[in-house]
Amino acid sequence: MAHVDQYGIPCAYIRGGTSKALFFYEKDLPAPGPLRDTVFKRLMGTPDAHQIDGMGGATTHTSKITLIKPSSREDADIDFTFVQVLPDEDKVSYQGNCGNISSAVGPFALDEGLVKIVRKGYSTDESLTAREVRIFNTNTKSILISHIVVDPTTGYSLATGGSRIAGVLGTGSPILMDYSNVSILNSSNPAFYGANTLQTLGGHIARGLLPSGNVIDHIIVDGKDVEISICDIGNYSIFVRAIDVGLTGSETAGQITKNSGAVASLKELRGKGTQLIGQCKDWELVDEQCPGLPFVILVAPPSRDDVDITARVMLSNRCHDTMPGTGAVCLAAASRVEGSVVSKQMSDSSKRSNVLRISHPAGAMPVHVKRSSKEARAKGKEYETLSLERTSRRIMTGTVFVPQRVWAGPAQT
Secondary structure: OOOOOEEEEEEEEEEEOOEEEEEEEHHHOOOOOHHHHHHHHHHHOOOOOOOOOOOOOOOHHHOEEEEEEEOOOOOOOEEEEEEEEOOOOOOEEOOOOOHHHHHHHHHHHHHOOOOOOOOEOOOOOOOOOEEEEEEEEOOOOEEEEEEEEEOOOOOOEOOOOOEOOOOOOOOEOOEEEEOHHHHEEOOOOHHHHOOOOOEEOOOOOOOOOOOOOOOOEEEEEOOEEEEEEEEEEOEEEEEEEHHHHOOOOOOOHHHHHOOHHHHHHHHHHHHHHHHHOOOOOOHHHHHHHOOOOOEEEEEEOOOOOOOOEEEEEEEOOEEOOOOOHHHHHHHHHHHOOOOOOOHHHOOHHHHHOOEEEEEEOOEEEEEEEEEOOHHHHHOOOOEEEEEEEEOEEEEEEEEEEEEOOOOOOOOOO
């Protein structure tokens, strides 16, 4: 079929966890810069709250793009860049990573034949065959380890299985995402990292687990002193007690988003917390200077017996409908820092467990977490495990079109 005024780009449309994204090979896109961003916005139908004329799903967790290329690094199979396209704002963000979409990267790489080294993976079900995929996330400059269940004969990933995650209908094949390496500066690649010895890096800011240097910081919000904890694992986040901003923490996502007073307070908190660690110059301009990150995560004691903590995540001044994967990872990491805002909301038995069960608007999410020994932490290894179980499914493979007046494809040579 001819398309004389549109240019087609090969892509896949894939669900990872509770998010969906267009997957592209980086070679099929414009070079990084304004043209690439313009193409991304046009493909998703941004800026339009409904994203009618594009592939976006009118929410932040369904308006995402993934870029893939084979990695030149010795410690990774592929390079992965995460792109957040905001639905109703004229913005494209490369800040941070998406834990949910990250879970779809390993299966994509296996099924596309990009993983050349066969490594045995880990599965919570020993009857299943799993392969390990090493992913370099360019956003956070860190290595993610993905354990994917595969067909033992072909080596291709399996989408069907018995794992169930809140926010997704049915069940799928379990994918274990290990983020324990994101807190380590790996000196095995001096061309990238320089001649540094092993040290704590952090997930985004590269100043360690606690980028402010404190377990607790104090900021003024609405004229009141408020305690916060800032943690940088996965994506950096600011934690605050829900009660300190006039909420219980058990509200629905819609109730919080429609509460203009609470949203304004949380924006002030995000701006001042971000300014505190030097990531924005003017807290009132935090949305312009730091779109997307950091998350603000509201925490409260558990509201039922089968969870350990209640949480709500603010992203782009809206309450997330579920729980971002990297937000869950950061929350689990903070829960093991004694005296943090998160730790103070939990029982002693919950702190001792190796699984943190997080209550969010769509249900509950477990995160496997175990803090390293003092000796290991002194060498930069903050966590023995920091793993998130997700599922993924390829929905479509095909061609997505952009008008040629936006981009007519690569220059002919």
